[in-house]
Amino acid sequence: MGFSSFMGRRRVMEYIEITQEIIQELIHSKQIKALKEVFEEYNIVNLAEIVGELTIEEALFIFKVLNKNITGEIFAYLPASKQQRLISVLTGDQIKEILHNTYTDDIVDFLEELPANMVKDILKHASNQQRAVINQLLSYPDNTAGSIMTTNYVELKEEHTVMEAMSEIKKSGGKAEQVDYCFVVDLNGCLIGIVSLRDILFAPEDSVMDDLMHMDVISVKTNDDQEEASSIMRKYDITVLPVLDTSNRLVGMITADDIIDIIQDEATEDIQKMGAITPIETRYLDTRVGVIFKSRITWLLILMVTYALSSMIITSHQELLAVYPALLAFLPMLMDTTGDAGSQALAMVVRGIVVDDLTIKDFFKVVWKEFAVATICGLCLFLVNMARMILFVDSAGFAMALVVSLTMFILTVIAKLVGGVLPLIAILLKQDPASMASPIITTVCDSLSLLIYFSLAIMILGM
Amino acid sequence: MGFSSFMGRRRVMEYIEITQEIIQELIHSKQIKALKEVFEEYNIVNLAEIVGELTIEEALFIFKVLNKNITGEIFAYLPASKQQRLISVLTGDQIKEILHNTYTDDIVDFLEELPANMVKDILKHASNQQRAVINQLLSYPDNTAGSIMTTNYVELKEEHTVMEAMSEIKKSGGKAEQVDYCFVVDLNGCLIGIVSLRDILFAPEDSVMDDLMHMDVISVKTNDDQEEASSIMRKYDITVLPVLDTSNRLVGMITADDIIDIIQDEATEDIQKMGAITPIETRYLDTRVGVIFKSRITWLLILMVTYALSSMIITSHQELLAVYPALLAFLPMLMDTTGDAGSQALAMVVRGIVVDDLTIKDFFKVVWKEFAVATICGLCLFLVNMARMILFVDSAGFAMALVVSLTMFILTVIAKLVGGVLPLIAILLKQDPASMASPIITTVCDSLSLLIYFSLAIMILGM
Numbered sequence: 001m002g003f004s005s006f007m008g009r010r011r012v013m014e015y016i017e018i019t020q021e022i023i024q025e026l027i028h029s030k031q032i033k034a035l036k037e038v039f040e041e042y043n044i045v046n047l048a049e050i051v052g053e054l055t056i057e058e059a060l061f062i063f064k065v066l067n068k069n070i071t072g073e074i075f076a077y078l079p080a081s082k083q084q085r086l087i088s089v090l091t092g093d094q095i096k097e098i099l100h101n102t103y104t105d106d107i108v109d110f111l112e113e114l115p116a117n118m119v120k121d122i123l124k125h126a127s128n129q130q131r132a133v134i135n136q137l138l139s140y141p142d143n144t145a146g147s148i149m150t151t152n153y154v155e156l157k158e159e160h161t162v163m164e165a166m167s168e169i170k171k172s173g174g175k176a177e178q179v180d181y182c183f184v185v186d187l188n189g190c191l192i193g194i195v196s197l198r199d200i201l202f203a204p205e206d207s208v209m210d211d212l213m214h215m216d217v218i219s220v221k222t223n224d225d226q227e228e229a230s231s232i233m234r235k236y237d238i239t240v241l242p243v244l245d246t247s248n249r250l251v252g253m254i255t256a257d258d259i260i261d262i263i264q265d266e267a268t269e270d271i272q273k274m275g276a277i278t279p280i281e282t283r284y285l286d287t288r289v290g291v292i293f294k295s296r297i298t299w300l301l302i303l304m305v306t307y308a309l310s311s312m313i314i315t316s317h318q319e320l321l322a323v324y325p326a327l328l329a330f331l332p333m334l335m336d337t338t339g340d341a342g343s344q345a346l347a348m349v350v351r352g353i354v355v356d357d358l359t360i361k362d363f364f365k366v367v368w369k370e371f372a373v374a375t376i377c378g379l380c381l382f383l384v385n386m387a388r389m390i391l392f393v394d395s396a397g398f399a400m401a402l403v404v405s406l407t408m409f410i411l412t413v414i415a416k417l418v419g420g421v422l423p424l425i426a427i428l429l430k431q432d433p434a435s436m437a438s439p440i441i442t443t444v445c446d447s448l449s450l451l452i453y454f455s456l457a458i459m460i461l462g463m
Numbered sequence: 464m465g466f467s468s469f470m471g472r473r474r475v476m477e478y479i480e481i482t483q484e485i486i487q488e489l490i491h492s493k494q495i496k497a498l499k500e501v502f503e504e505y506n507i508v509n510l511a512e513i514v515g516e517l518t519i520e521e522a523l524f525i526f527k528v529l530n531k532n533i534t535g536e537i538f539a540y541l542p543a544s545k546q547q548r549l550i551s552v553l554t555g556d557q558i559k560e561i562l563h564n565t566y567t568d569d570i571v572d573f574l575e576e577l578p579a580n581m582v583k584d585i586l587k588h589a590s591n592q593q594r595a596v597i598n599q600l601l602s603y604p605d606n607t608a609g610s611i612m613t614t615n616y617v618e619l620k621e622e623h624t625v626m627e628a629m630s631e632i633k634k635s636g637g638k639a640e641q642v643d644y645c646f647v648v649d650l651n652g653c654l655i656g657i658v659s660l661r662d663i664l665f666a667p668e669d670s671v672m673d674d675l676m677h678m679d680v681i682s683v684k685t686n687d688d689q690e691e692a693s694s695i696m697r698k699y700d701i702t703v704l705p706v707l708d709t710s711n712r713l714v715g716m717i718t719a720d721d722i723i724d725i726i727q728d729e730a731t732e733d734i735q736k737m738g739a740i741t742p743i744e745t746r747y748l749d750t751r752v753g754v755i756f757k758s759r760i761t762w763l764l765i766l767m768v769t770y771a772l773s774s775m776i777i778t779s780h781q782e783l784l785a786v787y788p789a790l791l792a793f794l795p796m797l798m799d800t801t802g803d804a805g806s807q808a809l810a811m812v813v814r815g816i817v818v819d820d821l822t823i824k825d826f827f828k829v830v831w832k833e834f835a836v837a838t839i840c841g842l843c844l845f846l847v848n849m850a851r852m853i854l855f856v857d858s859a860g861f862a863m864a865l866v867v868s869l870t871m872f873i874l875t876v877i878a879k880l881v882g883g884v885l886p887l888i889a890i891l892l893k894q895d896p897a898s899m900a901s902p903i904i905t906t907v908c909d910s911l912s913l914l915i916y917f918s919l920a921i922m923i924l925g926m
Contacts, residue, residue, distance in 0.1 A: 216504055263726050300807075301844070347735055347738025373752050384767070442799060442803075
């Protein structure tokens, strides 16, 4: 190792930032040794970013000369479009090498983006055993623990001594995604314990895994939702989660880096759903206009049509509005303020479900909390609005101010109750709390605003 | 080890779920040995949950009899209120033991919840060295890398051989939060490399850290934002991130479990801000009504007042509305649909900033994308609404349908542009994109809706 042939070693870190130009320079002048050193020494994610920008010929040159274990990693970090183009020009042997040196979960991520016939072509180059594993992983439904797990882990037996365990870790650990935690299985492959590399290292030489392992292992099943896996890893502060099949046999593990991506993606999905968008997984700038259009138009059309309900309510009260035209001026304020009040409750409860495990059991606690908060908020809005209308709005008398403010109070309470309770009902109906609630709240608040507003006007102002 | 004195070992995992009753039974019958075994064998997070439910006397008993390294962990997982009550009844020696056996970042998390005089009392029991570290950590501003890092890591020197490194890891590794990655520092304590325990284990005995370490280490500074730390760990798929001071000396590390919490919290904060709530960090059910009220009322009042603008616009067009009362019926639909169109763009761009690193540099790309999407969405809404109004709304003639649909088209384009661009402007002004955008969009869309609607009505219908 060492970097001296390329440039004084101590200086490299401080003075050279590896750029696309440097890599291209090394490729075109065929400085294979220097290239190898750069790829060994510098961060693989940054290098993959650079390789993603190279021409396909330059990238091919790199895949030809580098150590195979590095090309596997580089390949995994390339953008999907580049992976696909590379696959079509690499030789069978090169594909075999890459498959051999990439973690199964990364292979599956990449295969899922490809057309089915290309997947078949690629799987031809996999070993029989690897093909079986990949096909199994591809068969788990999206968003399950099975679909995100890797099969590259270290298995130990309970009777293994420290020495035996270490030699097993050295033997199979090179291909494992992590060896910091190893799993102990029985003769049937069922998970019976977990042991950390640290505990093995620090243990007396004559101890066996049976003594060292923790038996109260937290695990998930292949069909469990990935969100459940992530909330378990969050709750227990663990970085490795074993995945079992229905007979409790160990079939995979989920690592912290997968979970970090999932938490980020799920939050994005919730935010998109609450913003009335059909979720999109690709980067904003990479998403084509047509795809963004499709993700947005459905809800816009549905909402536009439901808002027609409010048109009908207004039309049926034309006479009232002709007598009291001033009523109109306060309509947008009423509808928007109560809509906001509902969204606030909605945002807190939807997030409470994801983060704090709120369930339908907490129904009455949520109702009570929202009712209490809504009453104080409503009272506050009532008073401020009364004062504002009486002091600053000349056209509004006391009665008109009372109608508007009272409507606001009643609607704040209703909107917050609806906003707080709807997400819980959504869980009960096995719907996503984030997606169904927002448009319903707007529609309910709008129509109720109008009905209550007009009824109060008739009662208080007279008709 | 072994669990046999309490119950047949093989059975424990399958048949016994440790409940509060079992723990209380063991405490009251003073079965100290069995208690110790339960706490060694079962998951510490679940056990801490149970201890959190015990009386203070029962909890004290547990803290008295258990191994000190376990009490530290249990303590770190207790709810804040329980921690505070325990601290007030534990002896000085017990506090010392707990401090000694808890990672510094967990101690700091706990101290930050306490009143200042209690913090002083507790720090009396810390060693001089530990006190200095804790005071340093407490001094980093909230939400910086320094405020979430731990100081319990393993430091190696570049000339260390494999043997020396292993003995250093065994010596200082017991107190480290993780030993899977060790840091290599020079004589001044500056970080020069990172080496994995796996690489040390697999290396030939005569290699030194200088050969094994990676020099292109990804790191952050103490004052960097925690969100930056989390986005770096996500980008590079790393589970350990070293933290340096301004002179590049290694002072701490951030681990994956901290980052998972931060990503979750930041997403919650964004969702709350987009729902017009001042962010709250506590669990929904644990948050008092007064606190929830305060987090919501500010925006409700601000919004209610800004909505008055729309009242003024309507009032100033009373004559127009008297001539064409049917215009009113479509107001709520127009305002809501365009509000939704704006929120959609807002949600995607706010999330794009967090997840995909959208910046002000992408301004024109965002403008172009939103303009294109908005034009198609607007056209779609225009056509559907024209058809709907002409076919199903008797009171509306062609001219009226044209006024409403044209307003909708124009406003969809404006709302999407405003929604897409505002978050980017917020970054430029060093404001949080999530918090300022939502209310501004509603206000802008509302007022513009009315102005454009009424102007088009005057132009097309005549006045």
